[in-house]
Amino acid sequence: MSEQTTVAGSQVGGEVVPATPAGGSGAAETRADPKPRNNRAWWLVLPVVVSVAFTAVIPLMTVVNFSVQDVFSPSDRIFVGLEWFRSVTRDPEVRAAFVRTLLFSAQVLLLEIPLGVALAVVMPRRGVWMSVALVLVALPLLIPWNVVGTIWQIFARGDIGLGGWTINNVLGINFNYTLDSTDAWITVLVMDVWHWTPLVALLAYAGLRSIPGPYFQAAQIDGASAWATFRHIQLPRLRGVLTIAILLRFMDSFMIYTEPFVVTGGGPGNATSFLSILLSKIAVGQFDLGPAGAFSLLYFLFVQILCYVFFTVLTRSGR
Amino acid sequence: MADIRLEGVGHSYDGGATWALKPMTWTWRSARAYALLGPSGCGKTTLLNIISGLLTPTVGRIWFDDREVTGVPTAGRNIAQVFQFPVLYEEMSVYDNLAFPLRNRKYPKNEVDQRVRQVSRLLGLDDLLRRRSRRLDPGRQQIVSLGRGLVRSQVAAVLLDEPLTVVDPALKWTLRSKLKEIHRDTGHTLIYVTHDQTEALTFADEVVVLNEGEMVQAGEPAELFLSPAHEFVGHFIGSPGMNMLPAEIVGGVVCVGQADVGTAAGQSGDGLPPGPVRIGVRPEFVRVTGARTSPGVAARVTGIDRMGAYDLVHTRVNGHPVIARTAAGSACRPDTVEFLHFPEERTFLFRDEVRCGSLAPLNGRDQA
């Protein structure tokens, strides 16, 4: 200690400022000076650009190509301009599917975000039970999507599934997702909540873990109730991860395909026929490449615009 | 307001293998301003958290006057605490931040307003009351945290855990004197944790020095400086710290090498048994003379730091470093031999790091 002593005595020279503030912003923004400018860094990014070009750009160009042509056979095609875009946006079936998908995404967000946050708050924080809880909660995320479909296809059936059987025979409600539109919708929605709430919970859990201890101590000292602690300490500090959660859940629920395809196949009727189910019906089922191309581009564009809006609103509201 | 009494309170984070805080008994007296001083990791924060109830001590009991609070959680203790880094309710305005502890305790509305305005005026936050707290710079944020600690009128004590670390130096002095002022007005018991001796000595009525989980000395600032009871206090307080020079007691006389520097006087005025001892004397009191005086020791000058208002003369006595503080413009030159004199009333003897006595005049046993 003696060498520190001589320093500590010298007026202001004695300030030992820890490198990582215990109560700082959490993120490790280590330095204020800007990163060096170096265009040779492009060489490091090149593999990514090439791989993404191959997996995304070229296929996308193909889609653009389809969207402005009427394809009869690979060698026989006519340029039709924006005709397909016009017809797709006027198609009542597409419009209905669009509204349906939007409604589904809205319901998914309203259910999964609060539920996920609530789960994260009550999740065990340490010890073996924390590990067990994490693994069990994360399990649905690692199941292939069609298997998720299969699981619920089985589970919700009135004859051989526990869920469907319980509703029919214990609660006495007539439930059949293969015949009733509402039942089918509820089944798909519950399945999505089952499948994806864990993602929100894990994100929120990670966010909660990054809140420094003194915040909770201060709340105790200030006599805050559990609710006030959540409202004024935990929730404001979850903004970042919740932004990610909302974006991911919006994109993925708006693009949902496999699970409802396995469970309901889009039916009964068109009750659960979401945009992507309709799209693959047009593209693969009917092989209408032009309309499918135009549809794809509009779809992609809409997801991007809405994500941008979410992102802007969520980050602005915090300032 | 209450006396806070610790009865054999100690804490161990690893189930008793090592003490973060060794069991201690001590009373924080009501309405005084204390500084808790010690290097990082000496157990200051542990002690603070035990008082505020964030931590339950492994052993011992805590009393607020006649009420035992050992098992009482933080909310039931009526303690205010300010942390090292700003802890704010970020989405609230400064006003709401200050009002938060009062509203949680259901203070009447007009009293909340009155208290908040009083504190904001004292801390110079009046213009910021409507601002959202997360938009302030860290220094201002910390002042708001400080305000939240001071806003409640009925608290047993206000605990401050290195509260000025993030505040810039110029503002630091102002805030520290503000704190003293508030202390005078409100009569809160303050416990101010710091590792900065200047902060501790200028702030407190009484300074408590903690080292390696142990309370080594408590006393008024001047007392710690003039009469340290432990080698650590000598080192830690003062700039540079106290010189420690190995010596030997032979027949009641303290010798450094061949030179006698004085007689040994025990704590109660009697003599000390012979054996090795360490002489502690602050640089401020070491006198440098060119000619051999008695009693005194020969010292080789190794360097001189010109500090402006004074000089620090670095020397070696029998190979051990000794620093003397002299008036500016010292005539000493490196590699010359000077003689050092240790004044009896300011020179102490230590054994096992604890003070065991002081130096007394040679009483004509001068061997010049």
Add this chain to the structure above:
Amino acid sequence: MAFPRSGQRLPWARTVFWLYVATLMLPLLWMFGMSIRPNEDILGSFSLIPQRVTFDNYVTFFTDAAWYSSYLNSIIYTSLNAVMSLVVALPAAYAFSRFRFAGDKHLFFWLLTNRMAPPAVFLLPFFQIYQSVGLFDTHLGVAIAHMLFNVPLAVWILEGFMSGIPREIDETAAIDGYSLPRFFIKIFLPMIRSAIGVTAFFCFMFSWVELLIARTITSVNAKPIAATMTRTVSAAGVDWGLLAAAGVLTIVPGAIVIWFVRNYIAKGFSLGRV
């Protein structure tokens, strides 16, 4: 130790949590229950507990080449994809976290927008392109196709982790005479190995669960297990027991992987940047 003691403050919270977990497990347990019953029992009469326990469904799975080879296919292309995504994403993430260069911000967000492409959009082009370049029905083909969504994700997560490592480390190494590649491999990679683990986990996960693209660009040799499962409907109806057994087996690799990275999950989720 300074952590929120929500369990103490909300005594009922733990109970609610474990009740939720139990509910979460119900559909999985039900599927497991079905996988160990003979088909006659599944369709015959409803019962909570299996009357007769049989492992025939699992035996069928592991003796029928169509089943177990597609299981292997999935594992092969998933692992291949994780490795390739990491190899490509590591230098890029390093570049984004350490340098500014022309168009860096646009590139970063453009990469992320690829995560927003509905897979259905790419089905036809993928089918055509992979056939024309000879990648159709190969493990490598599927692995490359899945880079569509895994590379942006990997860059995103890794960049977050790398930005948390002080640049002084790089500068010190440069002064000590390390070349960039040597520094990267000898010093930097070991420092972020937990990040690599987390990223590999995410790549594995998203590749493992994807079916639409994988099914489109395979037919026999690289057919994923998930695709095989969609074809259990035969003239005799759905073979529910076998389907359930396959379903249970598809969960196993994920469960194993998640157990290994359980301590990094919280970290991995929190360090990505918005």
